[in-house]
């Protein structure tokens with residue numbers, strides 16, 4: 404068994420299948436976005452590993468699904484506890500391999516990962532459909548576990564997103580195979596250690612490391628799986644939907660965004676600008692960030708000046724430093740992608756309000772950037788950059804703001820600042836999966852989460868997660884003796 408030493412933490416680069424570590428004779432290299440140092444070589448999942456994981460998950464399914472929700476909750480609570488015991492290790496690992504701020508890991512991500520497991524285990528206890536009780540019959544609406552669930556997550560929030568899916572999938576009685584992101588796979592490996600220490604039965608939770616094109620593609624194309632829950636990009640979602648669709652396997656797809664950040668003429672400019680600066684969190688690698696600023700022309704100068712003063716104070720640097728607010732970009736390819744978007748926009752006539760170039764701190768750092776002078780049809784207005792690059796357009800009235808807000812193929816989130824009733828009225832006309840009024844990032848695990856248009860298919864969160872991860876069955880019991888008749892409807 405091999406072990407990597409990452410900043411003093413021992414973490415396995417191997418798969419976790421059927422309750423034990425499984426090495427591979429094929430590997431991919433993992434580098435830190437902080438300084439490009441080699442963190443280690445991680446197992447690549449081959450066809451044999453995919454086969455072993457599916458077989459293990461199938462074998463574990465009957466016993467796990469037959470447990471009561473309360474029995475599963477006992478084990479899942481222990482799983483959350485084990486995550487908590489190793490909180491510092493999770494923080495350090497994800498900071499080193501994904502570049503996430505250590506402070507954010509400590510105060511936001513790890514507590515949320517524990518809650519993801521605990522909350523859905525608790526929710527499964529009380530899950531029930533509203534009663535259907537008619538003159539003819541009563542209906543027992545059951546949420547039966549679907550079977551083997553494949554979970555595929557992206558690099559920008561691997562621990563948070565993996566537990567967001569594992570929590571309800573396991574609580575519902577499914578067995579799971581997690582395929583972590585190849586650019587940031589380490590906290591998913593540590594999750595397997597936590598599950599093992601908690602005593603989850605072998606095969607209930609498996610981790611198969613590997614690249615998307617090979618390991619991920621093999622998992623989602625297998626006809627024995629019951630569900631795919633995916634978070635990632637639109638092109639990958641199309642490939643997954645095609646592969647799973649060939650077997651009629653349902654997919655939940657949580658995808659990218661190009662969400663509007665609307666500032667109405669009656670907005671609190673200071674509050675809007677302070678929230679606006681938060682869009683550079685995680686170096687802009689946040690699906691739900693408002694990245695297209697739409698600002699009423701009357702307040703545009705004041706807004707730009709105020710937001711500039713916030714952005715000038717942002718600390719760009721090493722994510723392990725408590726004072727850092729904007730860390731690195733995940734991978735050299737992604738840095739070039741971000742620079743390419745900005746270069747093409749500027750060549751096409753865009754003006755740089757601030758930023759616009761790589762940051763002197765290091766090779767994978769980019770300056771918080773704002774571009775303006777854009778047309779709605781411009782590439783950078785229409786496409787997700789997934790870096791610290793925002794755009795700003797102005798509008799003359801609410802109708803124009805709504806047309807611009809709705810004028811892309813994405814529909815994930817949004818932010819709307821203005822007098823509360825006014826902003827709420829505008830927000831309701833933006834075509835999107837969710838939108839925050841005079842705020843940003845308020846989440847509740849009971850609420851639905853997901854996008855429309857190219858931002859995704861389906862909803863997870865609260866009951867919606869269980870609707871997806873379960874087979875919903877109606878058991879119909881007549882109230883009077885049933886008389887068989889061909890003319891009866």
Ligand code: NAD
Nearest residue numbers: 556557558583584615616619620635636639657658659690
């Ligand atoms: P990606 O689509 O490249 O990869 C996501 C995952 O899919 C990785 O684990 C990858 O290995 C796997 N994968 C790639 N090809 C595959 C295939 N053919 N079959 C099966 N699996 C495959 O996305 P990314 O670059 O890692 O993540 C960034 C994207 O994720 C952005 O578009 C971002 O907006 C989106 N995202 C969305 C949400 C949300 O909740 N809506 C949250 C975070 C990130």
